[in-house]
Amino acid sequence: MCGIIGYSGQRKPLPILLDGLSRLEYRGYDSAGIAIIDGESLTIEKKEGKLQVLKDHLVDKEINGNIGIGHTRWATHGVPSDENAHPHYDNNQDFAIIHNGIIENYAEMKEVLLNENYEFKSETDTEVVAVELSRQWTGNLLETVCNVAKGLEGTYALVVITIKDPETIVAGRMMSPLVLGVGEDEVFLASDSAAILEHTNKMIFLENGDFVEIKNGQYQLFDIDMNEITREVQLIDWEVSEAEKSGHDHFMYKEILEQSEVIERTITGRLELGSEQIPIDLEHAKKFEKIWIVACGTAYHAGLFGKDLFEKVLGIPVSVELASEFRYREPIVGKNDLGIVISQSGETMDTIAATELLKDNGSHVLALVNVVGSSLARMADSVLYLHVGPEIGVASTKAYLGMLVGQLLLAKHWDEFNKLETSFDEISELPFLIKKALECEPQIKEISKSINDKKDIYFIGRGLDYALAAEGALKLKEISYLHAEALAAGELKHGTLALIEKGTPVVVTASQHHLLDKTTSNVQEVKARGAYVIAIGDNSSKKLQDISDNYVTLPEASEMLSTIISIIPLQFIAYHVANLNGESIDQPRNLAKSVTVE
């Protein structure tokens, strides 16, 4: 949430900042702004709206300098407006600050400052920090930022420049992500590594309480008491092209299409028993008494899939929890439990808090994450990386598939008695199966034309198909703004069936071969009420094919793999419905890719 970029070096900052902001825009797109110091003056430009509005505004402006900062905003305090856009500045316009996170004690701080006759132009928490910086100025930027930070409650990644020390950038983090990119005599700051990957693949992931002072393209790291510290420089092996659209209209579309290749990477080196890439071996796994799978949104839906797998192979109870709820109740977590936290970004605030709870109770935490070096990866005792490359579209697609496959790999390594009925050889066929499943796109494109004008769409399924239904409905809602609801197919008759009328679209996935007859009966029930049925399955169900208005045939595979590939038509439904309706697919309203606030 909110994208941050910073630059210090010999090049002009403006193009670097704007380019970085384009790559970060998925983190927030309510407004954008930059601040640049050219030695004598501090220029601040900011505009409400998408980044393009700022770019158009700057098109004829010549802004030189050697240091600069930029921000793309997802509003928390105050509506999207020019005034609330970052960077914020103090009353004399000496300091400029960008910030991602929430300062919880800003109201108290503001009251004190108002009593001292300081003025405020915005409704944001960040402006209070800008004013406080000028109030507490010591003559040293690092010292001033650290002093002010000591009085902040809440979360932040913040980056500050001042005309009083025109060569210096100071940044710090507490719970919000901040990455330092190390180049040749130049240094970059960003909310995530993909934004600066074209300049360097050497990254330092700042830890909570870390501060950095950057001067003339060189950096030094400190703790909040200004003691020098060191952090490891990590090499990121993502390709720049992976964070680009490569000729497609939308990142989401590109990310759906590349799922076959990326899943190849997820499974590589992990298809042999005893593989070092599987972080917890069978002997260790057998010692756990309970598993807690904790995640948000799409990652939570992926966790619903994992529950059945882990219960089956380990014979212990598995509870799947929404991180935002889990952290505020009092779950009975024991020290012999395993917490599996799932997250694409590895920065989701609720999941991080839930991870702290698991750790505080002594359980072992395994993180399934995509972003290398992210907060969750660093907090966890063990990590299984998804290796699906950067995911830019706000609607998660390839990361979801990676989460399903990651859990399948874990379960397969723990499957002492072959309960999963899927072999490593079959799993190695997954990239091919995904490629075949992607061939359903033309049919889905046609089907989308018959449902894109509907108001309500239902997704149903039994067993693991219900987990898919939940994800299919979320995908459609977040990018098409249509109302979609997922239901366990057998639950329909307990209430929601009342909403089915002539023409109501009902999407059903039927990958659970052992439940096919039951699912088919539920489809008959909605058909009898006039529903327009879109069914997804393989060739094994003649009956379901006959009663459906549309039947999308997927390649034959074992039940587990059928379930995994069945998400592909659901992703295409969401994409094509939203595209037909002209919606902003990669940047849906009100949302942001990485949710780093509560």
Ligand code: M6R
């Ligand atoms: O980065 P995470 O996987 O932790 O993100 C969790 C959710 O915010 C995320 O999955 C969200 O639901 C997506 N927009 C869904 O497409």
